Amino acid sequence: MALVFRWLVRLTAALLAISVIAVGLVYWLASRSLPEYTAEVEVPNLARAVEIVRDNANVPHILGQADEDVFFGLGFAHAQDRLWQMTVMRRTAQGRLSEIFGPRTLEIDKLLRRLDVYALSVASVEALDARTQDALRAYAAGVNARLDQINTEALGRGAPEMFLFNAPMAPWRPADSIAIVKLMGLQLSGHLDAEVMRARVSLALPDEARLRDILPDAPGDGVAALPAYAQLFPTAERFATVAPYTAHPLSPFKRTALAGASNAWAAAPSRSASGGTLLANDPHLGFTAPAIWYLARLELETGGVIGGTIPGIPAVMTGRSARLGWGLTSSYLDDQDVYIEELNPANREEYRTPEGFKKFRTRASIITIKDADPVTLTLRWTDNGPVLPGTHYNLATITPPGHVASVNWTVLSQRDTTLQAAMEIMRAQTVADGIDAASLYIAPSQNLTLVDGETIAMKTIGAMPKRDPAHQSKGRLPSPGWIATNRWQGTLPYTANPGFVSPAGGILGNTNNKTVDRAFPNHVSYLWGDTQRVQRWQRLMQGRQVHTRDSFIEAQLDTVSFTARSLLPLIGAELWFTGEAAPDGTPERLRQRALALLAEWSGEMNEHLPEPLIYATWLRKLQERLIRDELGPLADEFDHVEPLFIERVFRDVEGASAWCDVFQSAPVETCADMARLALDDALIDIDERYGTALQSLRWGDAHQATHDHPVLGSVPVLRYFVNIRQSTSGGDNTLMRGRTKGTDPDPFHNVHGAGYRGVYDFADPDSSVFVSSTGQSGHFLSRHYDDLAQLWRRGEYIPMSLDQDLARAASVGVTLLIPQQ
Structure with a gap:
């Protein structure tokens, strides 16, 4: 027995030693790719020396003698800190994820190939002017210089993920940067999903009034009634009833509820306490680790610019120079139309056009798949655009037999000058210059907010499709592609894009x-991203005669829900202060306690309070009860509360209270009944999920910000190193927006919000501030992987200064790039 014990001890010690050695080896290999910021590096294809000074937040200040040299330095810095992120984004745009991830990303690759995003990006290079092409080549040379350094100095393949996935990094090309711009366009648009959803609900709810309830228009003048979707295709015998749709963390295609969002506001000198213009911007995207944003300063020949860049794109997309500030918000411009194309029954390689049947344009495309046989796709295009698979956003459910769906989309331009516009905005010196520069912007459409020393302005930028006034569905529903009046007639002139310059109110x-609110076809959109946050914003802006940098920060971080304040008195009108006192332990007593808490609540979605969780769960359960019997399984698609729907129902607008009656039951339920039952549902759900007294609940426990690594975030053990989770305030409809996931098992996880915040004061530009949601580095062993995350969570910022001396003070390193001899 003693001998056995000794050998067990020896074996255990040996295994522990081997484990320690293995862990040490893994750490050593992974740490090899941590960039050395204090270094002098000889690089090819560089004309003059470039200095990269990284301030104490690891924000690179890139200093050079010519613009091309500065863009070279930005490419080098991006590749130092975000090489894996750039690799994955480029492969996504190319439709080549399956080469490293295997079959699980095949559907994403198929869709990107069908859209032909990368080929369109290659073609768009020739549409750019010489200066932009030079900048793209210089940026690509900077990225490739870092790749050369990794290879020659054996720097751990450049990122720890490269050890886990065999992802050889091909040299960067100018077209790659355009492809990433287009990729952002795919992520920011929700009109395709909205068209399909409207069609599906139209098939389920033939009553036009009920369709307006569940998919309400933003307040304002109404629109002409649309035909029922089934009437557009009277010969169709049936539609598909089931089509799978599964979101993947690497997919750029987001449901409407999680498409682009953002905030921006500006004040003229007359409304500023300092006498200078003010600008605040916080664009919203899905949370990831690292964040999509990368803070940087570029010293261009026209002056310094600083703000948020996106790795792979050589431009400050939101930020400021010494004279001009610019910010972006999603415009929700309707830049997508889905078409239903009729196939020729005698030849399925042809589709109907206004002139008769015509052959599809086709091309074969081979997708290489790790650990599986390659797949050959036949890509097909119509005059309206590429043909899409029926699985995409459940298109099969609204496509009649003998038909296929295609999409026309401004992002699919092969003469895309969006990146040239972004470059010119950086060089602009005045608001007028910035508006002129943005005329070249194609997609994704944005609202560009600009301020200079005296002027504030907002302009919708991006190509606006020109539709025929006789369009059957006005772009709101998929329409027959063979009817000439449904087809696009080019794009409207840039002057038709809405714009606001120096408004009288100064805000x-x-x-x-x-x-x-313009008549179709100059309407911009029927789908808007917000009807709620703007109410709170108006109150905060008009609540002060003048504003400061701090009041703009206060508005960015505001967590009061106008929605909660307006809906709770409506849905609880017949529940508050009614009925007799109930004994402890009964559902009635628990309901009374919840109502008592909500009665005293201000509507602030504070992470430390229980009321936001009770309110959010109640509204979620209420909408579920209202729509489930009418929509059946389609109700699952409505995973976020629509406040206008709830208001229409409880105010009985156009008979909307009909939703309260469960038509499959004999009794006639009232809206008060639904509110009471939904509150009971909510309290049961809260007890099962959190199991604590109501007063002890914390909204932040449910509303955790999920900055997850898109690839390693679900890997056991590793996920604890690469994911960043934080308790957060805010909600779906607060200015500090924390969009919830909406689906079980964690419906209130905060998955979409401000990955970047910036506030600029042009009375004292160097007092401007900004922050990103994670950190500058994409390397999870770096201290800069998450060092900004806690600042972001607490609503703190870092200086946004163009002062070189301030950048050098306590810098984390200075990299000198010198031309190779």
Whole structure:
């Protein structure tokens, strides 16, 4: 027995030693790819020396004698800190994820190939002017210089993920940067999903009034009634009933509820306490680790610019120079139309056009798949655009037999000058210059907010499709592609894009709300991203005669829900202070306690309070009860509460209270019944999920910000190193927006919000501030992987200064790039 014990001890010690050695080896290999910021590096294809000074937040200040040299330095810095992120984004745009991830990403690759994003990006290079092409080549040379350094100095393949996935990094090309711009366009648009959803609900709800309830228009003048979707295709015998749709963390295609969003507001000198213009911007995207944003300063020949860049794109997309500030918000411009194309029954390689049947344009494309046989796709295009698979956003459910779906989309331009516009905005010196520069912007459409020393302005930028006034569905539903009046007739002139310059009130802003109410086809959109946050924004802006940098920060971080304040008195009108006192332990007593808490609540979605969780769960359960019997399984698609729907129902607008009656039951339920039952549902759900007294609940426990690594975030053990989770305030409809996931098992996880915040004061530009949601580095062993995350969570910022001396003070390193001899 003693001998056995000794050998067990020896074996255990040996295994422990081997484990320690293995862990040490893994750490050593992974740490090899940590960039050395204090270094002098000889690089090819560089004309003059470039200095990269990284301030104490690891924000690179890139100093050079010519613009091309500065863009070279930005490419080098991006590749130092975000090489894996750039690799994955480029492969996504190319439709080549399956080469490293295997079959699980095949559907993403198929869709990107069908859209032909990368080929369109290659073609767009020739549409750019010489200066932009030079900048793209210089940026690509900077990225490739870092790749050369990794290879020659054996720097751990450049990122720890490269050890886990065999992902050889091909040299960067100018077209790669355009492809990433287009990739952002795919992520920011929700009109395709919205068209399909409207069609599906139209098939389920033939009553036009009920369709307006569940998919309400933003407040304002109404629109002409649309035909029922089935009437557009009277010969169709049936539609598909089931089509799978599964979101993947690497997919750029987001449901409407999680498409682009953002905030921006500006104040003229007359409304500023300092006498200078003010600008605040916080664009919203899905949370990831690292964040999509990378803070940087570029010293261009026209002066310094600083702000948020996106790795792979050589431009400051939101930020400021010494004279001009610019910010972006999603405009919700309707830049997508889905078409239903009729196939020729005698030849399925042809589709109907206004002139008769015509052959599809086709091309074969081979997808290489790790650990599986390659797949050959036949890509097909119509005059309206590429043909899409029926699985995409459940298109099969609204496509009649003998038909296929295609899409026309401005992002699919092969003469895309968006990146040239972004470059010119950086060089602009005045608001007028910035508006002129943005005329070249194609997609994704944005609202560009600009301020210079005296002027504030907002302009919708991006190509606006020109539709025929006789369009059957006005772009709101998929329409027959063979009818000439449904087809696009080019694009409208840039002057038709809405714009606001120097408004009389001295304040302008956008929370993705409806900005104009123009008649179709100059309407901009029927789908808007916000009807709620703008109400709170108006109150905060008009509550002060003058504003400061701090009051703009206060508005960015505001967590009061106008929605909660307006809906709770409506849905609880017949529940508060009614009925007799109930004994402890009964559902009635628990309901009374919840109502008592909500009665005293201000509507602030504070992470430390229980009321936001009770309110959010109640509204979620209420909408579920209202729509489930009418929509059946389609109700699962409505995973976020629509406040306008709830208001229409409880105010009985156009008979909307009909939703309260469960038509499959004999009794006639009232809206008060639904509110009471939903509150009971909510309290049961809260007890099962959190199991604590109501007063002890914390909204932040449910509303955790999920900055997850898109690839390693679900890997056991590793996920604890690469994911960043934080308790957060805010909600779906607060200015500090924390969009919830909406689906079980964690419906209130905060998955979409401000990955970047910036506030600029042009009375004292160097007092401007900004922050990103994670950190500058994409390397999870770096201290800069998450060092900004806690600042972001607490609503703190870092200086946004163009002062070189301030950048050098306590810098984390200075990299000198010198031309190779």
